[in-house]
Amino acid sequence: MARVLIFSDVHGNLEALDAVLDHARTFARPDQVWCLGDLVGYGPDPGACIDRVRNGFDGVPITCILGNHDDGVIQLRLGQSIAESSGVSASIFESWQWTAKTITRDQFAYLQSLPRKYVVNHLPQPVLLVHAAPPDDIESYLLTVRAVEGRLSDFKERLCCFGHTHLPSYFECSRTTLEIRPRLFSASSQRKRLLGESILINPGSVGQPRWGELSDGSMAAPNSDQRVQPYPRELRGVPKATYIWLEFDGEEISATCHYIDYNTTATVNKLKALRTAPKPFDTPQRWLNRLTTGLR
Numbered sequence: 001m002a003r004v005l006i007f008s009d010v011h012g013n014l015e016a017l018d019a020v021l022d023h024a025r026t027f028a029r030p031d032q033v034w035c036l037g038d039l040v041g042y043g044p045d046p047g048a049c050i051d052r053v054r055n056g057f058d059g060v061p062i063t064c065i066l067g068n069h070d071d072g073v074i075q076l077r078l079g080q081s082i083a084e085s086s087g088v089s090a091s092i093f094e095s096w097q098w099t100a101k102t103i104t105r106d107q108f109a110y111l112q113s114l115p116r117k118y119v120v121n122h123l124p125q126p127v128l129l130v131h132a133a134p135p136d137d138i139e140s141y142l143l144t145v146r147a148v149e150g151r152l153s154d155f156k157e158r159l160c161c162f163g164h165t166h167l168p169s170y171f172e173c174s175r176t177t178l179e180i181r182p183r184l185f186s187a188s189s190q191r192k193r194l195l196g197e198s199i200l201i202n203p204g205s206v207g208q209p210r211w212g213e214l215s216d217g218s219m220a221a222p223n224s225d226q227r228v229q230p231y232p233r234e235l236r237g238v239p240k241a242t243y244i245w246l247e248f249d250g251e252e253i254s255a256t257c258h259y260i261d262y263n264t265t266a267t268v269n270k271l272k273a274l275r276t277a278p279k280p281f282d283t284p285q286r287w288l289n290r291l292t293t294g295l296r
Contacts, residue, residue, distance in 0.1 A: 001247060001248065001249045002031045002032070002123050002124065002247070002248040003028065003030050003031050003245060003246070003247055003248075004030055004031060004032045004033070004034060004123075004245070004246040004247075004248070005024050005030040005032070005033045005034070005057065005243065005244075005245060006033075006034045006035075006036070006161060006203050006243065006244045006245075006246055007020055007034075007035055007036070007203050007206050007242075007243040007244070008035060008036035008037060008038065008067075008131075008162075008163030008164075008202070008203050008204070008205060008206065009036070009037070009038040009067070009163050009164070009166055009204075009205035009206060009207060009208055010035070010038065010039050010040075010043075010049045010053070010206045010207045011038055011039075011040065011041050011042040011043045011049075011069065011205070011206070011207035011208045012039070012040050012041060012042060012043025012044060012045050012046040012049050012099070012207060013042075013043040013044075013045070013049070013206065013207025013208070013241075013262075013267055014043070014044075014045035014048045014049055014052070014267075015262045015263045015264070015266050015267045016206045016207045016209075016241040016260075016262040016267065017049055017052055017206050017207065017241075018052070018262075019241060019260050019261065019262035019263070020206050020241050020243045020260050020262075021052070021057060023243075023258060023260050024057070024243065024245075025058065027245065029058060029059075029060065030057070030060055030245075031060075032060065032063065032120070032123075033056070033057045033060050033061070033062045033063065034062070034063050034064075034120075034129055034161060035053055035062050035063070035064040035065070036064075036065060036067070036129060036130070036131055036161060036162060036163035036164075036203070037064065037065045037066050037067025037068075037070060037114070037131035037138070037163055037164075038067030038068065038069045038070060038131065038163065038164070039053055039064070039067070039069075039070055039111070040069050040070055040073050040096075040099045040103070040111070041067075041069030041070075041072070041073070041092065041095055041096065041099065042069075042092075042095060042207070042208055042287060043207050043208075043267065043271075044267065044270035044271050044273075044274055045270070046073075046099045046102060046103055046107075047102060047103045047104060047107050049207075050103065050107040050110055050111065051107065054107075054110045063118055063120070063129065064114055065114055065115055065116065065117060065118050065129050065130065065131055066111075066114040066115060066116050066131060066138060067131045067138060067163065067164070068131065068132065068138040068139050068164070069092075069096065070111050070114060071138055072088065072092070072093075072096040073096045073099045073100050073103075073108075073111060074108070074111055074112055076096050076097055076100045077100035077108055091284045091287070094281065094282070095281065098274075098279065098281040101279060102279055116130070116131070116136040116138060117129060117130045117134075117135060117136040119157065123248050124248045124249070124250055124251070125157070125158055125159065125248065125251070125253075126157045126158075126159075127157055127158075127159045127160070127161060128155045128157040128159070128160040128161070129160075129161050129162075130160065130161070130162050131162065131163055131164055132162060132163070132164040133147075133151050133154075133162060133164075134151050134154040134155035134160050134162075135154045135155060138164075139164075140164075141164060141165055142162060142164075142165065142171070142200065142202075143165055143167070145171075145180045145182060148171050148173065148180050148182075148200060149178060149180060151200075152173060152175060152178075152198060155198075158197065158198060158199060158253075159194075159198075159199050159200075159201065159253060160198070160199070160200045160201075161200075161201055161202075161203075162200060162201075162202055163202060163203065163205070164202075165202060166204055166205035166208055166209065166210050167184075167202060167204060168184070168185040168202060168203060168204030168242045168244070168257045169182065169183060169184050169185060169201075169202050169204075170182075170183050170185070170192075170194060170199060170200060170201040170202065170255070171183070171196075171199065171200040171201075172194065172195050172196035172199055173196050173197060173198040173199065173200070174196060174197050174198075175197045175198055176197065181196070185204070185242070185244075185255075185257035186257075187240070187259040189256060189257065189258050189259070190256070191247075191254050191255070191256045192254060192255050192256070192257075193252065193253070193254050194253045194254065194255055199253065201244070201246075201255060203242060203243050203244040203257070204241075204242030204243070204244075204257070205241070205242065206241045206242070206243065207241070208290070208291075209239035209240055209241055209242060209294060210239065210290060210294045238261075238264045238291075238292055238293075238294075239291070239292075239293070239294035240259040240260055240261055240262070241259070241260045241261075241262050242257055242258065242259055242260070243257070243258055243260070244256065244257050244258070245258070264291050264292060267291060268288050268291055268292065271283040271287065271288055272288070
């Protein structure tokens with residue numbers, strides 16, 4: 001049996017990342033660790049988060065791929081322009097500018113080295129890692145059955161791991177009948193056996209959890225335009241960071257999603273302090289609210 005630790009969308013939140021990694025240490029050492037991108041953006045500690053990931057997890061190298069926020073920082077540091085039509089808000093653009101000025105040369109070089117996709121071949125079955133969607137998309141959102149259906153021809157691996165939506169969830173798919181079943185990971189930390197000819201799985205977000213705790217692990221027969229919503233959604237206190245343990249036992253794949261408390265107050269205070277820092281960033285109030293409410 002192979003065991004894999006998988007997380008995504010750290011977004012410069014060191015308190016959340018350390019809490020997730022500390023929790024993961026309470027289990028047996030993983031065979032592999034995967035990060036699905038977006039190490040930076042929004043949060044106050046982009047450089048420290050880059051260092052945590054590039055230094056590995058207790059001697060296990062972390063396979064990391066490029067996210068859209070990572071790519072935005074790279075473009076700005078290289079002096080490339082980002083078109084207004086890209087849909088990037090002014091606040092995110094300013095966050096990328098601040099990050100590009102803040103991280104070190106080595107940290108920037110690490111971001112530049114990240115691939116847009118990675119195929120893991122040394123497991124019982126191959127796995128595709130992407131940030132947003134196969135084959136190597138870093139911007140689209142897989143939140144509807146129709147969106148997933150349109151991507152099934154873009155990968156041949158049985159399992160595709162993706163991030164970007166910040167929603168801990170998975171899709172069980174039949175390539176034969178095109179039946180697609182969206183599922184949500186509740187906060188119960190129950191082990192789920194993943195079924196289907198093709199499976200797409202999302203560990204949620206470490207540093208920008210936005211959905212509260214999800215109280216139900218299933219959705220009944222959505223139509224093709226049905227969005228995977230946190231339904232029913234119960235927000236119990238401050239949103240928690242999420243990550244997943246994957247287990248491979250021959251053809252069987254199982255997943256366990258964990259919701260982790262972290263020091264949200266410390267992260268919020270750091271973001272407030274950036275407003276008067278030597279290299280200032282005027283953190284929007286809604287970003288602070290998002291960390292404490294989960295609301296977009």
